[in-house]
Amino acid sequence: MKITMIGAGYVGLVSGACFADFGHEVTCVDKDPTKIDALLGGIMPIYEPGLEALVASNVAAGRLSFSTDVTAGVAGADAVFIAVGTPSRRGDGHADLSYVHAAAKEVGAAIAGDCVIVNKSTVPVGTGDEVERIVREAVGDTHRVAVVSNPEFLREGAAIGDFKRPDRIVIGSEDDWASDVMRQVYRPLFLNEAPILFTGRRTAELIKYAANAFLATKITFINEIADLCEAVGADVQDVSRGIGLDNRIGAKFLHAGPGYGGSCFPKDTLALLKTAQDNDVPMRIVESVVQVNDNRKRAMGRKIVNALGGDARGKKVALLGLTFKPNTDDMRDAPSLAIVQSLIDAGASVSAYDPEGMKVAADLLPDVTMADTAYAAVKDSDAVVIVTEWDAFRALDLAEIARLVRTKALVDLRNIYRRADVERHGFAYHGIGMP
Ligand code: UDX
Numbered sequence: 001m002k003i004t005m006i007g008a009g010y011v012g013l014v015s016g017a018c019f020a021d022f023g024h025e026v027t028c029v030d031k032d033p034t035k036i037d038a039l040l041g042g043i044m045p046i047y048e049p050g051l052e053a054l055v056a057s058n059v060a061a062g063r064l065s066f067s068t069d070v071t072a073g074v075a076g077a078d079a080v081f082i083a084v085g086t087p088s089r090r091g092d093g094h095a096d097l098s099y100v101h102a103a104a105k106e107v108g109a110a111i112a113g114d115c116v117i118v119n120k121s122t123v124p125v126g127t128g129d130e131v132e133r134i135v136r137e138a139v140g141d142t143h144r145v146a147v148v149s150n151p152e153f154l155r156e157g158a159a160i161g162d163f164k165r166p167d168r169i170v171i172g173s174e175d176d177w178a179s180d181v182m183r184q185v186y187r188p189l190f191l192n193e194a195p196i197l198f199t200g201r202r203t204a205e206l207i208k209y210a211a212n213a214f215l216a217t218k219i220t221f222i223n224e225i226a227d228l229c230e231a232v233g234a235d236v237q238d239v240s241r242g243i244g245l246d247n248r249i250g251a252k253f254l255h256a257g258p259g260y261g262g263s264c265f266p267k268d269t270l271a272l273l274k275t276a277q278d279n280d281v282p283m284r285i286v287e288s289v290v291q292v293n294d295n296r297k298r299a300m301g302r303k304i305v306n307a308l309g310g311d312a313r314g315k316k317v318a319l320l321g322l323t324f325k326p327n328t329d330d331m332r333d334a335p336s337l338a339i340v341q342s343l344i345d346a347g348a349s350v351s352a353y354d355p356e357g358m359k360v361a362a363d364l365l366p367d368v369t370m371a372d373t374a375y376a377a378v379k380d381s382d383a384v385v386i387v388t389e390w391d392a393f394r395a396l397d398l399a400e401i402a403r404l405v406r407t408k409a410l411v412d413l414r415n416i417y418r419r420a421d422v423e424r425h426g427f428a429y430h431g432i433g434m435p
Helices: 010-021 033-040 051-060 070-074 098-110 127-139 159-164 176-185 201-232 236-244 265-278 284-307 335-345 358-364 374-378 398-404 419-423
Strands: 002-006 025-029 064-067 079-082 115-119 145-149 169-172 196-199 316-320 349-353 383-386 409-412 428-430
Touching (some): 002 010, 002 070, 002 098, 010 064, 025 070, 033 064, 051 064, 051 159, 070 098, 079 098, 098 115, 098 127, 115 127, 127 145, 127 201, 145 176, 145 201, 169 201, 196 201, 201 236, 201 265, 284 335, 284 383, 284 409, 284 428, 335 349, 419 428
Parallel strands (some): 002 079, 025 064, 115 145, 169 196, 316 349, 316 383, 383 409, 409 428
Antiparallel strands (some): 145 169
16 A cells, blocks of 8 residues: 655654555655655654664665655555644643644645545544545545544554554544555554454544543552652552552553653643533543642652752752653653752752753753763762663662762652662662652
8 A cells, every 4th residue: 555644753754664564655754854854864853762773674675765745745645644743732732733734735735546634643533524624625526535533552662562563553434435445554453463443533533632641640640649658658669569450450550750741641631621621521630630740740859859858959969861751862741851940949950861862851951961871970969860760770880879979869750779779888769659
């Protein structure tokens, strides 16, 4: 099949490369000539494990190409995926659909045959209806077109695995022909027996938001239990295990930490609340989740100040990890941003090291001294803080760190160390949700 991706960002690029790997002929189109030039030269615009090699092998096999030309890209395509950004709109937090609408217009104008338009961007309920209206207006009766919703559930850092071995594929379609085309597009995955769920288009759009809001709720729930654990002398990791073994609850996304961040949960929970508001349907649980998570990121700053003995003035704090999660260079809504701000407000100086996020972080955090290694970052510090659970931080040479720091305090916001192992080196250990 011939597939076109509009948008060579995170979702478009990963999906495009994976579809090509399944044997489809894929063109990724992006307006940004610098990005396309870089991709043509084999340089990835994002860090995602395995992506560079996957792109290279499919380009070499002639199945994957890149272009800035929508018209050429869309001509002859069986399916055109819209995978452009839907950032939070300034002011009301709703998803900004201007890129989606602009893409729909351009695709509509470029369509030269029967074609299914697939919305992969995360879009509020009803957007598919609007995209269909825009495309039909441009195409008229000359060709058969239909718009389907096909939300993505890729996790950054694990996106290729998630694409190739999904828990499920969701297709929201109002048209049998379009459903058949989508069956062909995902045929290689059915052979792996990935469950495919066909629903109405609006339902598919809502599934994406409901899934993300539910996961954000699960994380926030365990974070609040962690606070209670600290107050009553219980251990949140054991509570997680104890409840997670119940199949009805499930073990995943019960890891207490500094609050969720990233490109999806913060933005999608806000957009869901906006849809709820517009429809006069209160969603108090999600409202609380958003508020509790925002407060939590700042509370992590206070936790670090407490570990410094209650006064941060003149002290130096070393942050290990800045990205919102490991295996990405993504800093969007990363807890580190709020943590740095509250430490600086409290009078501390901050140094940091992140294996992949330094370049992006340096622009966002001009007051932070960026170090070349974890060991350089911790030198002369009064507290070492693990903010992101990169594998490289799981087996630090604690004896060496003990020699380098000024005060031995380890604040482990991801609970990747055991208290006894850290205390053996003379550190005071501060984990999350433990006595
Ligand atoms: C998420 C969804 O998982 C994915 O399906 C969707 O398509 C996009 O949003 P992503 O944002 O890449 O993916 O990361 P994810 O692994 O879900 O983590 C999100 C945030 O939650 C991170 O800040 C992470 O640190 C935090 N988290 C996750 C926890 O604090 N505890 C957990 O148990 C799990």
